[in-house]
Amino acid sequence: MLMRSVKFLVLITISAVVSPAIYSQLKLPFNNAIQSDIEKVLKDYPNQFKNIRTEELSQNPQSTDYRSAVAITGAEQCSVTKYSARKKEIYSWQAVMLTTDDFEMAKRKFKTLYSELDNLSVNFSNNQVFHFKGSYDSPAEEKKFTSSIFSAEPKNEEMKNLKIELTMEYELLEWKIKILVYGKEREDDERGEIREG
Numbered sequence: 001m002l003m004r005s006v007k008f009l010v011l012i013t014i015s016a017v018v019s020p021a022i023y024s025q026l027k028l029p030f031n032n033a034i035q036s037d038i039e040k041v042l043k044d045y046p047n048q049f050k051n052i053r054t055e056e057l058s059q060n061p062q063s064t065d066y067r068s069a070v071a072i073t074g075a076e077q078c079s080v081t082k083y084s085a086r087k088k089e090i091y092s093w094q095a096v097m098l099t100t101d102d103f104e105m106a107k108r109k110f111k112t113l114y115s116e117l118d119n120l121s122v123n124f125s126n127n128q129v130f131h132f133k134g135s136y137d138s139p140a141e142e143k144k145f146t147s148s149i150f151s152a153e154p155k156n157e158e159m160k161n162l163k164i165e166l167t168m169e170y171e172l173l174e175w176k177i178k179i180l181v182y183g184k185e186r187e188d189d190e191r192g193e194i195r196e197g
Contacts, residue, residue: 037072038164039122041093041181044070045162048091049080068093072179092182099176106175107139110168113177114148117164122152130154132164144170149184 044051049068057065057079068078075095083090098109120132134150146168152159161183168177 034073034116035120037070038117038120038179038181040070041068042122042162042164043124045093045181045183046158048089049093052093053080068095071095072097075179090183092180094181095179097177097179099174101174103139103141103175106168106177109177110139110146110166111136113166113179117148117150117166117179120150120164130159134164134166139168 041049041052052069054067054069057067059065062084064082066080066082068080071078072095075097076099078093078095080091080093083092097113098106100106114134114136117132118134118136121129122132123129130152132150133153134148137146137148139146148166150164150166152162163180163182163184165180165182166177167180168175170176
């Protein structure tokens, strides 16, 4: 009888130790889905998103929006924007991940997306692996705009301009969270010509 109780306690202990490991593995497919989607976008950046640009959505004097063939898991809308510049055309990609009037909900979503994007690993066609890393900017209701920018590591000439940006902005009485992928040509913290108006 004593032996049976000891076996039972050992079994309970093993279950308690193994269960969290199994649970954490069950959450991986969601993270992999976001990673897989973003990876497709990043890999087409050198082609100015040509392979994921589909029909034209709208045209303005300075820009043209196209539907994106790649849609991030959970996104409300994904698009590619072409900006007309004097010397060359500039392209950026964006996904609207959440639109809500609830600041706390937006703040939680921003933090979750930051966790999924930070240290994102992407294997490019030349078999070189890059990790995108960025510092967390904590949203505050009075700020109206929060941004975390992720840069590729290791740094090299080919990837130095490629950025992923996570933004949370208050516009038209709602909080909007976006993921952007673009080439940052400037050394300062402004996106310049690719900044939305």
